[in-house]
Amino acid sequence: MGKKLTKRNEDYSKWYNELVVKADLAENSGVRGCMVIKPYGFAIWEKMQAGLDKMFKDTGHQNAYFPLFIPKSYLSKEASHVEGFAKECAVVTHYRLKNAEDGSGIIVDPEAKLEEELIVRPTSETIIWDTYRRWIQSYRDLPLLINQWANVVRWEMRTRLFLRTAEFLWQEGHTAHATEKEAIEEAELILDIYADFAEDHMAVPVIKGTKTESERFAGALDTYCIEALMQDGKALQAGTSHFLGQNFAKAFDVKFATKEGKQEYVWATSWGVSTRLMGALIMTHSDDNGLVLPPKLAPIQVVIVPIYKGLEQLEIISEKVSPLVKELRKKGISVKYDDRDTQKPGFKFNEYELKGVPVRLAIGQRDLENGTFEVARRDTLEKETVKMEEVVAKIEFLMEDIQSNIYQKAFDFRAEHITEVQTYTEFKKVLEDQGGFISAHWDGTNETEEKIKEETKATIRCIPIDAQKEEGKCMVTGKPSNRRVLFAKAY
Amino acid sequence: MGKKLTKRNEDYSKWYNELVVKADLAENSGVRGCMVIKPYGFAIWEKMQAGLDKMFKDTGHQNAYFPLFIPKSYLSKEASHVEGFAKECAVVTHYRLKNAEDGSGIIVDPEAKLEEELIVRPTSETIIWDTYRRWIQSYRDLPLLINQWANVVRWEMRTRLFLRTAEFLWQEGHTAHATEKEAIEEAELILDIYADFAEDHMAVPVIKGTKTESERFAGALDTYCIEALMQDGKALQAGTSHFLGQNFAKAFDVKFATKEGKQEYVWATSWGVSTRLMGALIMTHSDDNGLVLPPKLAPIQVVIVPIYKGLEQLEIISEKVSPLVKELRKKGISVKYDDRDTQKPGFKFNEYELKGVPVRLAIGQRDLENGTFEVARRDTLEKETVKMEEVVAKIEFLMEDIQSNIYQKAFDFRAEHITEVQTYTEFKKVLEDQGGFISAHWDGTNETEEKIKEETKATIRCIPIDAQKEEGKCMVTGKPSNRRVLFAKAY
Secondary structure, X not given: OOOOOOOOOOOHHHHHHHHHHHOOXXXXXXXXXXXXXXXXXXXXXXXXXXXXXXXXXXXXXXXXEOOOEEEHHHHOOOHHHHHHHHHHOOEEEEOOEEEOOOOOOEEEOOOOEEEEEEEEOOOOHHHHHHHHHHHOOEHHHOOEEEEEEEEEEOOOOOOEOOOEOOEEEEEEEEEEEOOHHHHHHHHHHHHHHHHHHHHHHOOOOOEEEEOOHHHOOOOOOEEEEEEEEOOOOOEEEXXXXXXXXXXXXXHOOOEEEOOOOOEEEOEEEEEEEEXXXXXXXXXXXXXXXXXOOOHHHOOOOEEEEEOOOHHHHHHHHHHHHHHHHHHHHHOOOOEEEOOOOOOOHHHHHHHHHHOOOOEEEEEOXXXXXXXXXXXXXOOOOOEEEEEHHHHHHHXXXXXXXXXXXXXXXXXXXXXXXXXXXXXXXXXXXXXHHOOOEEEEEOOOOHHHHHHHHHHHOOEEEEEEOOOOOOOEEOOOOOOEEOOEEEEEOEO | OOXXXXXXXXXXXXXXXXXHHHOOOEEEOOOOOOEXXXXXXXXXXXXXXXXXXXXXXXXXXXXXXXXXXXXXXXXXXXXXXXXXXXXXXXXXXXXXXXXXXXXXXXEXXXXXXXXXXXXXXXXXXXXXXXXXXXXXXXXXXXXXXXXXXXXXEOOOOOOEOOOEOOXXXXXXXXXXXXXXXXXXXXXXXXXXXXXXXXXXXXXXXXXXXXXXXXXXXXXOOEEEEEEEEOOOOOEEEEEXXXXXXXXXXXXXXXXXXXXXXXXXXXXXXXXXXXXXXXXXXXXXXXXXXXXOOOHHHOOOOEEEEEOOOHXXXXXXXXXXXXXXXXXHHHOOOOEEEOOOXXXXXXXXXXXXXHOOOOEEEEEOHHHHHHOEEEEEEOOOOOEEEEEXXXXXXXXXXXXXXXXXXXXXXXXXXHHHOEEEOOOHHHHHHHHHHOOOEEEXXXXXXXXXXXXXXXXXXXXXXXXXXXXXXXXXXXXXXXXXXXXXXXXXXXX
């Protein structure tokens, strides 16, 4: 465990980095920019995967798996796509090592050079649309609704655990449709799934919107996104869903015969969320004592710590605890009884607080006498004494209550950090003083967006989908605008 | 669907290749040696993953995730390990593409050369043991029981869908222990899990054994394996579990403080099964009509096909089918009601036969009149008429019966194809005439093993764990031997 966690208000960034490592979520590896996801962190990711995977399948999507490698020529086929990814590609050029003839060790065998270089996928549109050309002939083959869970690589220069790593895990959906309308509806359906998942499972409130042209995915006609707000007032893009038009169908010549027998290009979407969600989860809820996890994603939902002197007393406690553990497990609640005798209760309390276990039960001599447990909730750090016969109901209540309480807390924080401004001066002051989302009028041009970014580091996070029409003037140029957009500094 | 499947006795290899593609399991991609796993094939793999993952977790293993890339220097640290993998490594040498100055297109940016080349993991011992050095200090940190589900790359020159591909999916377990005994027990525990999974879930009988020195994993002191027999008389290695001794702990300097305060090197195992299991599954059970799937792994366990004239009749049928579908789903049986009006019943029958759906129900005019379904089982192709009120019980029975029937069929086939021989002449004749496993005495030397391999293409598949001691003479050299080993030609 070592020394205490840095406090958020001392150094938020340091707090985050320390927390990820100390709570056993992830750590940097010996490979530049690549992380190791530790078992406790991976167990949270597995719960996220399971939740999302069910939502995808319930809406008719199927999983498949496409190659890790993309021939360079494939990536080059869609012009704006390669433009977007060329600067951060890991490139495989050889397929063999050998012993150096001068005895200097193992070297790349120069004779095993690939005819065409392979790119480690930064995203799979190109290899997938090359495949779809074989799969799609007729309107009967559509829609094609496919997802894959995979690793991808983008050679980032500055990396941070979960938030930006050279390799990360994600899911990428790639769908094909007969009409533009259907494809747009799919992109919007997925956006709703992402938002529901973030809010219901992660307890992270998000704003749904579309990206401006300059922030769109390389190759998309429209990018939908969900944006969350972190406790330091910075925004985090938590998921994106792209309407790709016919760009990839044209690049890879994917046509289908309509009912009427005409040949038309297929319409596409792609969409993804990644291990970045772990960053959003951590930064939304956690506090100076450590992680705070929503019960729906906590690998351990309840921990029970015995407080005892001598093994005889431990045995008596264990007898009381054993039926409770069984009952909780029967109800699908994951529970850990930590009877290690190598650590003191205080050490264990700190450890589970750091790891964000939603509910902690303790039981000692007095509890044995009174037939009670001490029940502590991680979100508010409140403790109370609960009768043994009421403890299961209490825990069931807390599973719901903690989930909704941390959502509400995050929701209230965000509500306090969305500020409407009229002028650029006001904008800069709010950005400086408290950050958060700033709702402002913008003239719709790249130039103004770029100027604001350069001068303040704030970007347009999204054009909110539920924004009301409102006549106004761009805060920078004074040109007319008909609705507000959301700015923020962002991860 | 296209033309009929090649028959097994005409060309077994062609039959397999066609079946994998026609049954929508997988296909070759545009990337040499890399496959696309199609949704139907991936759904089977997901069921395999779920079954194995539960068995690993029930025995105390946790999942984690380690980097895709391995620095060349890591791979080189364990001498026999790098020796084993150097010849088939995909090597990343650059991290950026750019536009060629002469306008010839996108090229690798020569200025973005990595200081040290990265190998796309062929297996993860080295990167994981580099990590374990940070995780293991004391006996309290042991055992460390970790698994990862991942993609790996081995640059194979001759590839076949599922059986041998440049990229494949697998799980790799990597455990660390305080004692040699514990590590060996772990390797054996995993072997049992693999065997149980193969037999209980896949309905594939396997023989447990150990590999000879020349067939061991690169870096292992002992390799345990499960070997299955395919219908063409060739063996297939379906899973391996390695006792690694202290080789990787020494290469990566991973020591722990014992209870007594001494510093000792850690003991290791690693173990894996891959998408190769798909090949074993397909080749063990399938027939000239297509795939035969065990109910436990079938993505669709029951398909219902309506036989109707006109939409009115379809509606009447659908009303009869709808409560059945609900009841089956409630019982956890996956069922598909195929009421597509774009295809005839006969076409659908062929399709589900090809795809190995264990049970097919059909319902037409006469069934409506009599209150019956026609129930067909895929394994024996038998059909019978079953009263509506008995159909659920019938299906539940068939789920069990098909699972055990195909296991028994494969078991009997294998029993008929294990032959004990005394002489090398006999050995060659059996190998030629019927293949299968051949049980023979061997003098225990690499030389003899190599000679047999060169002359007959048969290898020692394993030294069976349950083999009885039996004094005998090596069939080739006449030197003494104290137990028989199993030879076969293998995939």
